[in-house]
Amino acid sequence: MKKLSETKKTKDPNKAIILGLQKKTKDPIQGETLDELKLLLSTLKIETCESFIHKYEKLNPAILIGQGKLEKIKAAIEKHQAGTLVVDHALTPLQVRNLEKETECIVLDRALVIINIFSSHAKTKEAKLQVEIARLEYLLPRLTGAWTHFQRQKGGGALSRGMGETQIEVDRRRARDRISQLKKSLKAIETSRQIQRKKRDDTLKVALVGYTNSGKTSIMSALSKLKTPGKDELFATLDSKTKVLDPSTHPKILISDTVGFIRNLPHDLIESFKSTLEEVKFADLLLHVVDLSHADYKSQLETTEKVLEEIGASTIPTLLVFNKIDRIENELLPKIIRKNFPTSALVSSFSKEDMLQLREKILNHFKHEFLCERLFIPINEEKTLSYIHSNCLIIDSDYSRLDGIEFEVKASRLVLQRLEKFFLIEK
Ligand SMILES: Nc1nc2c(ncn2[C@@H]2O[C@H](COP(=O)(O)OP(=O)(O)OP(=O)(O)O)[C@@H](O)[C@H]2O)c(=O)[nH]1
Numbered sequence: 434m435k436k437l438s439e440t441k442k443t444k445d446p447n448k449a450i451i452l453g454l455q456k457k458t459k460d461p462i463q464g465e466t467l468d469e470l471k472l473l474l475s476t477l478k479i480e481t482c483e484s485f486i487h488k489y490e491k492l493n494p495a496i497l498i499g500q501g502k503l504e505k506i507k508a509a510i511e512k513h514q515a516g517t518l519v520v521d522h523a524l525t526p527l528q529v530r531n532l533e534k535e536t537e538c539i540v541l542d543r544a545l546v547i548i549n550i551f552s553s554h555a556k557t558k559e560a561k562l563q564v565e566i567a568r569l570e571y572l573l574p575r576l577t578g579a580w581t582h583f584q585r586q587k588g589g590g591a592l593s594r595g596m597g598e599t600q601i602e603v604d605r606r607r608a609r610d611r612i613s614q615l616k617k618s619l620k621a622i623e624t625s626r627q628i629q630r631k632k633r634d635d636t637l638k639v640a641l642v643g644y645t646n647s648g649k650t651s652i653m654s655a656l657s658k659l660k661t662p663g664k665d666e667l668f669a670t671l672d673s674k675t676k677v678l679d680p681s682t683h684p685k686i687l688i689s690d691t692v693g694f695i696r697n698l699p700h701d702l703i704e705s706f707k708s709t710l711e712e713v714k715f716a717d718l719l720l721h722v723v724d725l726s727h728a729d730y731k732s733q734l735e736t737t738e739k740v741l742e743e744i745g746a747s748t749i750p751t752l753l754v755f756n757k758i759d760r761i762e763n764e765l766l767p768k769i770i771r772k773n774f775p776t777s778a779l780v781s782s783f784s785k786e787d788m789l790q791l792r793e794k795i796l797n798h799f800k801h802e803f804l805c806e807r808l809f810i811p812i813n814e815e816k817t818l819s820y821i822h823s824n825c826l827i828i829d830s831d832y833s834r835l836d837g838i839e840f841e842v843k844a845s846r847l848v849l850q851r852l853e854k855f856f857l858i859e860k
């Protein structure tokens with residue numbers, strides 16, 4: 434991870450003071466949120482030295498906080514020689530400018546922290562393009578000379594530092610040009626992804642979704658031949674990966690791992706990750722993974738549901754998978770979950786037996802949805818025969834006729850629609 438290279442004076446930009454904002458009338462969930470922000474920062478190798486919470490009735494639009502709180506923050510900055518102030522809230526360009534001026538620190542908000550994590554974890558070309566678009570879209574309205582800490586160093590990049598008004602205009606235009614160029618490249622990748630998806634159209638698809646760090650990749654590894662272990666890191670996975678449910682089933686079931694969600698996921702990121710998230714939209718079944726050992730599992734579950742709604746995936750059949758039950762100390766919790774979510778699965782991705790049961794649950798879901806049909810396939814229909822073998826559950830087959838084969842199959846509605854002309858109508 435590249436260290437932040439620009440800082441004011443001798444302060445260390447990898448040391449941060451964090452500031453949470455809490456509306457006076459709201460429930461006090463801020464503690465948890467700040468813990469999450471600390472974790473996000475440690476992913477960027479930024480250490481949190483001290484944290485503050487500002488309780489407010491009405492925020493000061495110029496600088497968010499009052500003079501008293503500001504002085505306390507300044508003292509903490511001085512004490513720790515911290516070079517970064519992180520605010521767990523969306524900031525306007527004016528607020529950033531004013532806070533930077535007052536504190537002589539780099540000022541980041543939650544969205545930029547998340548965008549920078551995505552930036553450092555993006556591996557594939559598609560993920561890199563998506564993050565770069567989100568980063569530029571986010572920076573564009575904030576391009577005021579102060580918001581340039583995360584500029585691309587290589588080749589001048591779209592943004593540069595220390596500019597006058599004209600320079601800002603030039604850079605804005607260059608940023609816009611770069612965004613449209615990046616979008617074109619992304620479009621090409623999206624098209625090939627769509628073609629791939631079309632090819633797998635009739636295959637049953639399961640997608641893993643859930644809050645970041647809930648255990649999606651670990652479950653994917655346990656259910657397929659993917660040999661990537663999960664990582665104790667936020668947003669370890671950015672690219673969707675698709676594998677066959679292992680050992681292979683009839684019909685074949687594909688399983689995809691996807692990017693995790695988080696509270697207040699920056700809108701620019703959701704927008705640019707839409708094509709990756711399409712894997713979710715086209716799934717036949719979602720496995721919504723929840724880290725039950727997390728104190729905040731309920732709101733994590735709700736956040737995921739909200740994002741699913743936002744991307745238009747809330748009507749897809751979903752199996753709730755409460756994970757990490759090996760870490761739960763409260764013995765009552767599994768009982769409560771079983772009562773409140775009777776159709777859910779309670780698992781530890783580390784347990785072979787749990788993973789076998791989860792696999793069975795997935796198979797049962799599809800078997801339950803399948804319709805039964807009798808077919809007659811003429812002997813010369815080789816393609817159809819192979820289609821049946823890959824896409825249907827064959828209950829019975831009869832080879833006694835010379836001109837073809839009779840099958841009794843179970844399959845999805847879509848698959849049976851394609852086989853309609855071979856339906857055997859009993860006389
Ligand atoms: N104790 C325990 N830890 C688990 C379990 N499943 C996953 N983990 C750990 O949780 C951490 C996150 O797991 P991942 O599988 O990477 O989670 P993810 O949902 O893919 O996370 P992102 O890709 O970062 O969104 C890793 O350190 C895993 O080893 C489990 O059942 N029990």
Ligand SMILES: [Mg+2]
Nearest residue numbers: 649650669670
């Ligand atoms: Mg993952």
